[in-house]
Amino acid sequence: MSAEPHEATGQDPSDLPLFAPTAQVFPHAGRVRGAFSLAQRGRQPAATVPVSLVASHPSPAPFTGELDWGVVAALRQQASDRLAATLGQNHTHLDGSAQRKSGRAIIEDLLEAETAERVTAGTPAWSGTERALMATAVENALFGLGRLQPLVDDDTVENILITGYDRVTLELTDGRLVAGPPVADSDAELIDFLVFLASRSEANARPFSEAQPRLHLRLDGGARLAAAAWVTPRPSVVIRRHRLRRVTLSDLVRLGAMSPVTASFLSAAVKSRRSIVVAGAQGAGKTTLVRALCAEIPSHEAIGTFETEYELHLHELPDVHPIVVAWEARPGSGERGADGRAAGEFTLAEALFDSFRFNLSRQIVGEVRGHEILAMLKAMESGAGSISTTHARSAEGAIAKLVTCAMEAGPHVTHDYAVRAIAAAIDVVVYVHLETTPSPDGTWQRRRWVSEIATLTPGEQGTGYAIQHAFRTLPGQREATPYVLDDDYRDLASYGFDLEGYYRTGTVTP
Known part of the structure; x- marks a missing residue:
């Protein structure tokens, strides 16, 4: 790109x-x-x-x-x-x-x-x-x-x-x-x-x-x-800081955050309207990666973003994303009323409810730390191609984290329901690894790269979920390599996925 x-x-x-x-x-x-x-x-x-x-x-x-x-x-x-x-x-x-x-x-x-x-x-x-x-x-x-x-x-x-x-x-x-x-x-x-x-x-x-x-x-x-x-x-x-708002997957390839084959997979996943969750530790570069993923969204699509504080800033790039409606939550102030709400409070759930009248093609929920999970699930259930981020220690750990977040929304959200909803809504989980090592001059050096990409499918008879690692980092490596590709993702080749390169550089055969 x-x-x-x-x-x-x-x-x-x-x-x-x-x-x-x-x-x-x-x-x-x-x-x-x-x-x-x-x-x-x-x-x-x-x-x-x-x-x-x-x-x-x-x-x-x-x-x-x-x-x-x-x-x-x-x-x-x-x-x-x-x-x-x-x-x-x-x-x-x-x-x-x-x-x-x-x-x-x-x-x-x-x-x-x-x-x-x-x-x-x-x-x-x-x-x-x-x-x-x-x-x-x-x-x-x-x-x-x-x-x-x-x-x-x-x-x-x-x-x-x-x-x-x-x-x-x-x-x-x-x-x-x-x-x-x-x-x-x-x-x-x-x-x-x-x-x-x-x-x-x-x-x-x-x-x-x-x-x-x-x-x-x-x-x-x-x-x-x-x-x-x-x-x-x-x-x-x-x-x-959000010093640079323009970033593409090609930029991240050039800077060593992922391989060209990995970038082609992610680009194809966005264009094929798979719903993606980007996971990682604090400061791992999740928002930077989401901006790069959003750069793959065709310019004719109308996008809605839902954030507690603006971080994506897609609405400030009209030449890349001409149609963006950006919602930002507001905590309100003063004492809470009988309904438990502070004066002036505006939630992501309310923003998402309103957004269904805005003729959007994609709904992107920024960071999921708690109750935002309900907005994320509703966005993913309502339309394909949503993107969100969350904090987790691994790709599979991100699923467990989201299940916990969903259950915290109230007793009406059971564990089984949360698992079924997440397995049905999320297609791909991308994990960004953050590594901090000492330097000879006594300072510390941080390095980040995409270390896992997992695909998610509902389990048999609608219970649980099945997870496959399309890419993972092998011991001693600092780059995710092709691993196991779910059959449902071979069609990404028609969206630009380098399928031949995947099998050529990976550890598995077609």
Whole structure:
């Protein structure tokens, strides 16, 4: 398959997240004390921002150099209060662009007042560069991700893992895990910023408090944030970026995630409208593989996606998928009513119910962690060719996991019913293996590849199920090889499956 669609992104396909070759590691941050007047009022010392982690912003100057983040936090709070007051007084709703414009003006006023105070106190005035850096940092804190923004903007960073303000691990696009700079001056400051971030998200605001100590948020830039506080020893945050939305099976072949024969099987399975579940550990690259599978869907088909937070972003690729209706669940807020629902709650089940009036060709349910299984099964039972993901330790383990998820929906879902429904709905299970090994330089290296592809059929007399491994990784190998092909899948040759190559490279004969 051609990789030409990547040209629209301006990025080389070798930059693909999770499967990419080696990237350059950036230097670590140090700690310095700022000299700004707000810092002299009891603020904590600031962290140096590594120059190589900084991406350009539509601001007066590039975000580099040293900043006192205590000053930034104080100015962000003042700017936030003043912006809220301004919007409330005008009784008008401004879009994100207009709010940002108003916020910039407020930030400039605050910096002007701070400059005057410094002069009055006899403190050296800010240079033009220092003031521009401060303006950018305050704007990032008010409208962006604050001290996290340079990390999210860095093209070498794939995932950000935080287990306390000063315990930051970065997963790079080449799979290495390296230490990152502190993202706040204390755990309390980190929690305060997360609360602020959740409440003001333009994409999908969500509550985060001691009463609701978990947060799942789609950031305005498209990355996904998960956080927990008050129920963990220290605030914990994971930010997973979706830096590259365009990916094909051919790209994954080139990057060593699968063989050409494996790719031809998966492509044919999608085109023949088999329903597929992609399984793997956390961070194994399931969503990346689903995007590649979706790239095989013919462009004339109308697609519906159902996710707790947008991750697939198929609706942002109109040249690849012209007709996409993307639903995102909403948790609601406030106390729950007599029906057990929070005000404003919108579930995937409701979205799926509505979708049957949208003349869809395929319904794709994102990640199945619990009750989403019912939406996935309904989608697969209602139409062929659905795709979903779930966490599991193996292809067969994924089936057991989905059975458990179905039974958790309530006593009306028995084990036998769950097994029958899953066996009837799912055709193919693809398992993505994640391997983490030590490197000579002391860092850790992650590698991912498709290690199993299993086909599923209902058992005899409608009980149980039969599973065959069409591909599996043999001991000592790092690539799934042809194994046993169910007779029902020989017809995939008419959809482009390299059947001859399957038998030529495999361990079985036709």
